[in-house]
Amino acid sequence: MTLAQLKRMLAPQSVAVLGTADACARIGSSIEAGGFRGRLSRIADMAEGAALPQGYDLVIAGAADATHLLPKGALDGSAGLLVPDGSASAAVELRSAAGAAGIRLIGPDALGLMAPRLGLNATPISAMPPAGSLALVAQSNSIAAGIIAWAARRGIGLSGAVTLGEGADVDVADCLDHFANDGATRTILLAIDEVTQAGRFLSSARAAARLKPVLVLKPPGRPPEGPALTHAALIVTSDAAHDAAFHRAGLLRVSDLDELFAAAETLGRARAADAGRLAIVSNGDGLAALAAGQLRQLGGSPRLEREPLRVRSAADYRSATAELLADPEIDAVLALNAPIPPGDPLDCARAVVDARQDAASRKPVLAVWLGGSDEVTALFAAGGIPSFSTEAEAVTGFQHLTRHARLQRELMATPPSNLQDRPTDLAAARGIVGRALADDRHWLNPDEVSDLLAIFDIPMLRPLVVPDEASAAAAARPFIAAGRTVALKIVSPDVAHKSDVGGVALDLASEDAVVQAARRMAARLKELRPEAQLDGFSIQPMAHCAKARELIAGFATDPCFGPVIIFGRGGTAAELIADTHAALPPLDLASAEGLISRTRVSRILAAYRDVPAADRGAIAAVLVALAEMASSLPEIREIDLNPILADASGAVAVDARIVLEPTPALRRRPAIRPYPASWTRRLSLGQRHFAVRPIKPEDEGAIADMLKRVTPEDLRLRFFAPVKSFSHNFLARLTQLDYAREMAFIASEDNSGAAAGVVRLHADPGHVEAEYAILLRSDLKGIGLGRALMLLIIEWGRAEGLSLIQSQVLAENGPMLELCRSLGFSVSVDPEDSAIRRVTLVVPPPSPGA
Numbered sequence: 132m133t134l135a136q137l138k139r140m141l142a143p144q145s146v147a148v149l150g151t152a153d154a155c156a157r158i159g160s161s162i163e164a165g166g167f168r169g170r171l172s173r174i175a176d177m178a179e180g181a182a183l184p185q186g187y188d189l190v191i192a193g194a195a196d197a198t199h200l201l202p203k204g205a206l207d208g209s210a211g212l213l214v215p216d217g218s219a220s221a222a223v224e225l226r227s228a229a230g231a232a233g234i235r236l237i238g239p240d241a242l243g244l245m246a247p248r249l250g251l252n253a254t255p256i257s258a259m260p261p262a263g264s265l266a267l268v269a270q271s272n273s274i275a276a277g278i279i280a281w282a283a284r285r286g287i288g289l290s291g292a293v294t295l296g297e298g299a300d301v302d303v304a305d306c307l308d309h310f311a312n313d314g315a316t317r318t319i320l321l322a323i324d325e326v327t328q329a330g331r332f333l334s335s336a337r338a339a340a341r342l343k344p345v346l347v348l349k350p351p352g353r354p355p356e357g358p359a360l361t362h363a364a365l366i367v368t369s370d371a372a373h374d375a376a377f378h379r380a381g382l383l384r385v386s387d388l389d390e391l392f393a394a395a396e397t398l399g400r401a402r403a404a405d406a407g408r409l410a411i412v413s414n415g416d417g418l419a420a421l422a423a424g425q426l427r428q429l430g431g432s433p434r435l436e437r438e439p440l441r442v443r444s445a446a447d448y449r450s451a452t453a454e455l456l457a458d459p460e461i462d463a464v465l466a467l468n469a470p471i472p473p474g475d476p477l478d479c480a481r482a483v484v485d486a487r488q489d490a491a492s493r494k495p496v497l498a499v500w501l502g503g504s505d506e507v508t509a510l511f512a513a514g515g516i517p518s519f520s521t522e523a524e525a526v527t528g529f530q531h532l533t534r535h536a537r538l539q540r541e542l543m544a545t546p547p548s549n550l551q552d553r554p555t556d557l558a559a560a561r562g563i564v565g566r567a568l569a570d571d572r573h574w575l576n577p578d579e580v581s582d583l584l585a586i587f588d589i590p591m592l593r594p595l596v597v598p599d600e601a602s603a604a605a606a607a608r609p610f611i612a613a614g615r616t617v618a619l620k621i622v623s624p625d626v627a628h629k630s631d632v633g634g635v636a637l638d639l640a641s642e643d644a645v646v647q648a649a650r651r652m653a654a655r656l657k658e659l660r661p662e663a664q665l666d667g668f669s670i671q672p673m674a675h676c677a678k679a680r681e682l683i684a685g686f687a688t689d690p691c692f693g694p695v696i697i698f699g700r701g702g703t704a705a706e707l708i709a710d711t712h713a714a715l716p717p718l719d720l721a722s723a724e725g726l727i728s729r730t731r732v733s734r735i736l737a738a739y740r741d742v743p744a745a746d747r748g749a750i751a752a753v754l755v756a757l758a759e760m761a762s763s764l765p766e767i768r769e770i771d772l773n774p775i776l777a778d779a780s781g782a783v784a785v786d787a788r789i790v791l792e793p794t795p796a797l798r799r800r801p802a803i804r805p806y807p808a809s810w811t812r813r814l815s816l817g818q819r820h821f822a823v824r825p826i827k828p829e830d831e832g833a834i835a836d837m838l839k840r841v842t843p844e845d846l847r848l849r850f851f852a853p854v855k856s857f858s859h860n861f862l863a864r865l866t867q868l869d870y871a872r873e874m875a876f877i878a879s880e881d882n883s884g885a886a887a888g889v890v891r892l893h894a895d896p897g898h899v900e901a902e903y904a905i906l907l908r909s910d911l912k913g914i915g916l917g918r919a920l921m922l923l924i925i926e927w928g929r930a931e932g933l934s935l936i937q938s939q940v941l942a943e944n945g946p947m948l949e950l951c952r953s954l955g956f957s958v959s960v961d962p963e964d965s966a967i968r969r970v971t972l973v974v975p976p977p978s979p980g981a
Contacts, residue, residue, distance in 0.1 A: 134896060137301070137309050140211030140235050141291055142246050143188030145170040146253070149177055150193025158193050158215075158253070165252030165259050189213060191243075191253060213253060214238030214296070222299035229300050241296030242272040245279070247289050248315065254294075256280065263288015264317035265399045266310040268303055270295050274322045274348070274388075281392055286512055287399065290316040302327060304335035308896040311339035318399045320391065321347040321382070326373070329692045329802035333380050333715075334871045335896060340381030341542055341864070344398040344535050347382045348391045349373060360627040360790050361771040363685035365706040366697045367713060372689035375696075375713040376802065379722075381538045383531055390527060393519065397528035398535060400517045401463075401495030407533055410455040411439035412448065413467035414474060418501070422467060422522040429530055445478040452486035456494050463495045463532065465525055470502045480507045484514035495532060499525045543863040544721050545831045557763055560586045564766045568793055574624045575789040577669050584787060587756040589772070590749075591784040594669035596622055600649035604642040606670040616640045616673045620786075621652050625663035627788075630703050632659045638673055645670070674785055678742050679776040680735060683711065684753055686761045687769045688792070693799035694761035698754055700732040701774035716758035717805040719828065723751035723758075736777065743779040750775070750782045762805040768792035804870040812923065816915045820881040823923065826889065828867045830877055835862055837886035842909045848944045849906050865889075872898065874927050876920060887911050890920035892928055892936065900935040901928055905947075912946075921954055929974050937971040 146169060148158045155173040162171055174184055184190065191213045212229060217239025229236035237244065243254035247262040260282040267282075267289060269275035275294040282289055290313060293306055303323055310316045319339060326332050339345050352369030359365040377384045383398075385391045409426060413419035419439035426435050440451045448466065455464045466483045470476055480500060487496045498518040500507050511518040519525040563579050563586075575583065581593045595606045607617045621634035629635050633655040636648040649668055656663055683701035686694045692715060699711025712729040714722060727733050727750060738744040753775065760767065769790040775782050792798050811824040826834075838846070838857055846854045868875060875891035888907035895901065903924055907917055928936050939961060940947050948958055951970040961967040 134308060134312060136211070137235060137305055138313075139188040140237070140301075141244060141293060141306075141309055142249060143169060143251065144249075145172075145187045146189045146191065146251070147172045147174055147184050147187040148191045148193055149174050149184075152176060154193030158191055161255065161257075162251065162253060164257075166250035167252075168250045189253070191215070211235035211237065211301070213241060213243060214299075215241055215243055215255075217297070222297040226299040235305075236300035237293065238296040239299060240272070242269075242275050242294035244294070245289060245292040247291075254279070254292075258283040261286060261288045262290070262315075263399075264290055264315060265395060266290045266306075266313065266316040266319045267292040267322070268295070268306040268310070268319065269293070269322035270298065270303070270324045271322055272296070277388060278320065278322065278391070281388075285396075286509065287396070298327070302332075304328065304332045305896065307332075307335040307339045307345070311335075311342050317343060318395065319343060319345045320395055321345060321349075322391075323347065323349050326376070326691055329376070330804070330871060333376060333802055334869050336377075336380035336382055337542070337869060338872070340538070345380075345382045346391060346394050346398065346531075347377055347384050348386075348388070349384065361685065361687065361769040361788055362683060362705045362773055363687040363697050363771050364769050364790075366699075366711050367687035367689055367695045369689065369691075371697075371713045372692045372695045375715050376692050378538070379715045379803065381542045383534055383538065385531075389524075393524045393528040394531040396517045396519065397495075397497065397531050400512075400515050401497070401532060402493065407536070408460060408462040409435055409465055409529060410437055410458070410461045410463070411435065411465045411467065412442055412451045412455065413439055413469075414442050414448075414471065414479070415467070415469045416441060418467045418469050418499075418522060422465060422499075422526060425523050425526040426529075429526070442474075444474045445482040448474070448479045449482035449486045452483050452496065453490060456486065456490040456492055456496070461494070463497065463529060465497045465499070465522075465529065467522060468498075468500045468503070476500055476503060477507055477510070480510050484510060484516060487514060487516060497525050497529055541722075541725055543860055543867070545828060545859070545863065545866075555759065555763070556586050560760075560764060561766075564764055564791065568766060568791055571793070572624060573791050573793060575791065576624075576666070577622060580787045580789050583760075583789065584784065587760050589753055589756050589784060590781065591772075591787060592671050592674055594620070594671045596667055596669050598667040600646045600653075600668070603649050603668045603670055604645045607639065607645045608642060610670075610672045611641060616675075617645065618671045618673055619645055619648050619652070620669045620671075621656060622666045622669055623656065623660075623663050624666065626656070626660065628703075632656050632663075671785070674776055674783065676776050676778050679778040680732065680745055682732065682750065682775040682777055682782070683771070683773040684750075684757060684775055685769070685771045685773065686716070686757055686767075688799050690799070692802040694765075694767075694801055696726070696754060696758055696761065698726050698750075699730045705773060714754075714758075715803055716761045716801045717803065718755050718758035720748070720751050720755060721828075723754040726754060727751060745777040746779060746781050750777050753782055753784075759805075762801050765798040765800055766791055768797075807870055807874075810876070810923075810927065814878065814916075814919055816919065819911075819914060821878045821887055821916070822881060823876055823878045823920070825870065826866050826868065826875040826877045826891075828863070830886070831859075831862045831866045833877070833879070833886040834865055834889065837889070837908055840908045840910065841906065845906075845909050845912075848941055848947070849904070851939075851941065865891075872896065874924070876923055876927075878916060878920060888916050888920055890917075890924045892924050892933075894928075894931070894933060898931065899933065900937065901933050903936055903938045918950060918954070921950065925954070925972065925974065929977050932977070933974050935971060936974055937969065940968045940970055942966050942968050 148155050152175040155175045159173045189211055211234055221239050245252050252259040256276055256279050267278055272294055310319050385394055411419050411422055423435050442448050442451050455461050468476055468479055496516050498511050498516050499522050563583050567575055577594045577596045584591045597603050597606050610617050616638045619636045620629050634652050639645050681701045683705045684698045686696045689695050696714045697711050700708050710731045714726040736745040736747055771788045772784040775784050807825050814821040814823050872894045877889050878887045880887050890905040892901045892903050956970040956972045959969050961969045
């Protein structure tokens with residue numbers, strides 16, 4: 132379904148209400164009371180089997196059972212149906228009927244929707260907020276009602292609000308796509324209970340978060356049920372997985388309604404490119420001290436830039452605020468006011484608003500007027516200044532400015548490219564896993580673990596696996612003779628945590644000590660776990676690294692988001708120490724470094740006292756490799772690398788465990804598509820040879836260099852206007868793709884490696900239609916490169932199941948139009964601009980077996 136259809140439904144010009152006479156009267160009166168400016172019809176007591184009325188943007192079914200109202204075939208002229216009542220049991224039938232009818236469906240059990248700009252209140256809530264820039268998408272009716280009431284009471288305007296109920300058809304991802312493209316929406320609020328279709332949700336969320344702040348309120352999930360086999364499984368709770376997903380998409384998660392309101396108040400009115408440095412101006416020292424104390428307790432990036440400025444009068448407020456806004460070392464200003472003479476609170480508020488409006492910069496100003504009147508609140512709202520009841524709320528709101536700025540930087544960051552593109556022997560890796568599964572084993576044995584980690588270039592102290600205590604002593608002999616001590620561990624497929632049964636002995640300095648330790652382990656295992664199978668023992672030389680940090684890394688599988696990477700402080704109590712964070716694969720060096728930096732243990736990875744800095748690059752490389760393993764081997768359910776010892780010389784895993792998933796139905800692919808390396812191609816055009824592959828974020832520099840070798844005229848034909856420079860944000864959007872709704876291929880010359888051309892395809896949210904764009908270096912036109920790239924992007928669109936590929940081309944761009952015709956595109960005049968031609972290709976379906 133297209134966004135145009137959803138837009139008609141969420142911002143309708145015509146509404147029909149169906150149901151009993153009482154329901155039609157009740158719902159219709161509510162809509163009229165809101166001042167709906169479109170066409171409204173009431174159609175009462177429709178006979179069962181009667182056709183749904185046509186020609187309406189929105190039809191509201193005021194009946195508990197709406198299934199009989201849906202037509203059996205396609206419906207022309209209506210966009211969507213809202214079902215306020217109903218149950219989850221009716222959702223499947225409603226979804227099927229709506230799909231057959233070609234309409235969109237909200238519900239069942241949906242509170243309704245609001246479009247304040249149109250005066251539409253299709254909910255049972257009497258108070259409708261004014262028109263504004265805040266969009267609300269909610270799954271919970273009660274939470275939606277509370278947020279709407281809060282907005283109405285505070286005079287905070289909504290660009291739209293929709294509750295989804297059972298979500299039979301229209302879901303959170305659909306609404307994100309709609310409001311992301313809605314010019315009246317400045318900030319999006321999500322109130323969700325669960326995420327469905329994780330990949331589609333993340334694709335829509337990331338696209339929206341690049342354009343505007345998205346806040347998400349989600350209640351904590353239930354604790355995991357059943358025993359966990361690894362530390363990673365204990366750490367990857369549902370909440371941790373959701374946190375990782377929201378962070379990856381650039382969403383700001385809030386914990387409760389108070390935090391949501393504070394964040395919405397701030398981000399709904401203010402923006403900051405870098406909101407880390409705050410200045411405070413106040414007419415009272417105590418109030419300023421409270422705010423400064425709140426800020427210092429936050430830690431992290433928000434900070435007080437200077438001691439608070441003390442003011443008395445309205446003129447003082449204006450001059451102090453203007454001075455701080457002009458200071459390049461200040462990112463935001465917090466103005467505080469207590470109702471004490473001599474300054475009048477309303478006059479002081481006007482002074483702050485005037486200073487904000489007169490300032491050359493658009494730095495945010497936040498306000499707390501204790502005991503302030505409704506007039507003061509309205510004054511700040513009209514001036515675009517977020518205002519709060521207390522200094523704590525204001526500091527929390529300011530923290531969200533900081534978090535949003537940091538997330539935007541991460542979303543747009545260009546990753547380093549110092550990891551070598553080494554081919555991973557995935558066939559060998561799959562062979563190791565496949566043989567274990569064929570033997571009906573749920574664990575890899577220590578030798579298999581070592582072999583698998585080696586394939587992915589993850590350093591590990593390889594253990595020697597032996598069958599009995601005598602063999603263990605013999606294996607330890609050369610290490611002991613060299614003056615080293617050894618570690619002994621039991622090998623059992625039935626024991627998840629070896630230390631729980633006394634199955635680990637460290638610093639053994641003699642062969643006799645090894646034998647005695649092995650005997651004690653075997654006896655203790657038989658006593659505590661008589662059903663457990665003892666396969667033998669593993670011997671490793673002790674890794675004595677006095678300056679090393681003990682870390683943990685790994686992944687576990689979440690039912691919704693698939694594999695989730697974890698990193699943090701390691702040891703036997705890793706999950707109890709609670710210094711771990713999670714991220715979704717795939718990872719590059721930049722996102723791996725971001726995961727590291729979110730932990731407290733990252734602080735001691737830097738040099739301190741006589742301890743040299745640990746090699747963070749080596750740690751990041753391990754995380755990237757783990758992410759590749761998670762993406763490539765869905766047969767692995769969990770993996771622990773614990774501990775990893777990291778110091779100045781690198782990072783090495785001392786112990787590792789890998790749990791397999793024997794049930795194919797329970798295996799999960801990553802929610803985010805990994806890099807599609809299989810689409811790499813070689814291209815020969817006469818004497819010129821090119822490597823063609825999907826674009827990567829680190830190609831930003833190559834694209835920038837290529838654009839310098841495109842003539843101004845060719846740039847004008849591509850972008851429809853003269854272009855003199857390209858910003859980092861622009862280039863980041865060209866190179867940072869999710870490979871789900873968008874794809875781009877870059878062609879590079881063999882002899883120089885320089886970028887020669889790029890072709891891209893951006894699919895609509897329904898993944899039905901897509902728009903292409905292509906640009907070649909001006910010195911490489913006419914050799915067939917453009918045709919080859921177009922054929923490749925069409926091939927990708929066909930493989931993705933797209934139905935239509937289209938674009939706009941300037942009428943004067945004859946070569947491009949001729950290429951399109953030769954590839955089967957139809958060419959027509961754009962109905963809105965005769966200087967533009969619309970080119971359209973109906974994509975044939977993939978051939979059977981392709």
